[in-house]
Amino acid sequence: MGAWLPVGGTHMKRFFHTIYGRFLIIFIGLLFIPMMISFTLLFTIQLDRIREDVELQLNDQGEILQTLVTSGSFTAEEAVDLVIGDILVSRSYDSIADWRNAGEADYTDKQIGQLEAGQVITGTLTDFRELPYAAFELSGEIYMISPNLNNNQITQFRDTTIYSFLAVALIGSLLILFAISFLTRRLKQISKASRQVYEGNYAVKIQDNGNDEIGDLARQFNQMAEELETNEYLNKELSAVMAHEFKTPVSSMIGFAALLQKEVVPDEKRIEYAAVIEREAKRLAQLSSTLLKLSKFDHKLIHLTKESYLLDEQIRECILMLQPHWETKELELEINLPECTWTGDRELMSQVWINLLKNAVQHSPQYEKLSVKMDISDGEIRVEVSDTGEGIDPQHLERIFERFYQADRTRNASGTGLGLSLVKKIVELHGGQVTVQSSPGNGSTFIIILPDTLIKPESNE
Template structure:
């Protein structure tokens, strides 16, 4: 089995060209054989008729002398047979392989017939004509001394084909190098990427299929680079998020070993350890939930629910958080029923409303509204909190990303909530987007189909 693409390209070209040339040669010969034979026998037939006319016009001796002096004898060999079988030749070439003339052919010509011999099967190589002389009718046979014109044409075509094949082969050998070169570049780039090196420049500017393949490869390389960066960021973020509570737990556990520690301090340390352990538990739960959502192994448990009622219940469940800070809610909820996963959708409103409460100032206001269209519903959750910068809005739905890290240290959170919201909405074939301006609050808009597909 030939593994080299270069060798395969060259062999395919050679087989195709040689096969096509041979086939075309035989087809053309078969199609034009009769016409070529007809055109090539005309000069010999005319020459024979001229000799017949000479013998009709002049006495035999003068006609013999005239014929022997003709320049055409350099191209044709003449034999004149008598009825007894003897013949007289004119300009017999030395060492020439002449046609064998049978007694039957001689008798046919003496009887007045025109005989044509065809040794090559393509052109006339022997012509027999009746010749009237003073001594009665004789049989004249004319034969070309040199190769027939048709044979010369065939030889020329054959040589031309061979030279064309040789020239074409050399050209394809060079051209195939340029065809295979991008493939070799892609192979080298693939090996470097497999080794972890994403700084690969292909510099392939060809058009067509190879150019499309090269550009697709570059796009894939960029995606892999981003994926690798996300993986590194994920590992770094997980390590950071886990390291912080572990450090606190370890530190306060060591402090508890002090014998003379007051009961109040001991109780405070234990509360901190419990809180940090709970933080790690929530982080682990969020990672597991997000992993299930992204892998799409999470099956939607669809049911028909009242969306406005679900949002109201979530707001009531979060009352301890917003009532303690005197935050007000402005609700514009119409009765909307849709088919969705109740528990997952409940997580969406809990995360979005929880964030709005976290980042709103004391005494702030949060607006929740719904707008139903023909086949979908849009839910808007707006607050007048700290807002999000344009740069952070591009990454707000990434896992572990925290838009305002200085503020997040105060309010807590692992940066997983909006990533989970994004995946749940995508599972429902919906969309979520954010509009925000620093210092003027944020608006999250969730668009959901009224009938979610089975997931």
């Protein structure tokens, strides 16, 4: 027996820590306690009023009986049979002493004196019914009348009140238990799905079409699971691509370093091999630096340092920085940059323009045209960087901003596939958006739209 108590106590404690148990406690508090208070007040106050009314009626009945007998028209027995009917019960005693010795009623010495004086007295029966009574003298005998046990206002009121209370309690209990069961069943679905997500099953879905808070929670959970599933896929793909991207320059550096160790390598070859190692090392450093920045963006470790500056001048400076590249291809530049004072992170936005311009120069054929345009209208800034290169196939457009994604790896062996991802992150961090318009053979146009909320100068954050 002693071994069962702790187990039962533990289960009971665990039960009351569940939502089901807590709802039961709340149900008892919100339903039964107010009902008990209401029942007590109603029963006490209303029952006293009914008892007073019944006592007055009994007193009137007693006075009527005394009047009928005193008038000589009826004997005591005839008068009682005429007045009492089915709703009252009468008993007779030979004397006041016999009535007192019967012990059926509560009374006081004052009431005994009134009874001896021929008056009608009222009080309460001593049995469990506690019904009122009226006692009076008729033809030398003491008569006591009281309500019929099964047919009186007091009993009917008491039974109606108790049955109503029990009915409300029963119906309320069934409804609240149904509601709790329905609620906890939905919560258990979310809990079970959460456990599956914890175990790595991100494809789990909760079927809940409710329009309440739990329905919203279920829908948000499904969105979260979808995001986790997407992130899991992207992380696996990212890990595989990163392994490949880091492996290529490292393998190249190892191979050329091994060639440099050979004594028979001519000097010009040594310089060439060293240049290759340097180029691959720079590419590896750039790859690591860009990945670090993207990681900081993902974890929100980079905050905007806003300042007011000329956006058009910044883009022109970036174009001049890349002058050796576009002069080598002898590109024709078409620049249309109206004066624009803007507030944003100067350093981060500089990386946006350099990446887009470098990408445009790289994909532009020899002697072709490169266009950079800015337009300010409808409270927003629109910057377009266009080239006349080979364009992008429609199948690649949706993935062009993914990390390490390169539509043509043979033409972009020197790239990292991270530039456009970095551009997208920086622009979105400023509340803007970046899109691309392209088709094979017609070049590409990258469009940056910055929101109007950042056009006016703001204080640094």
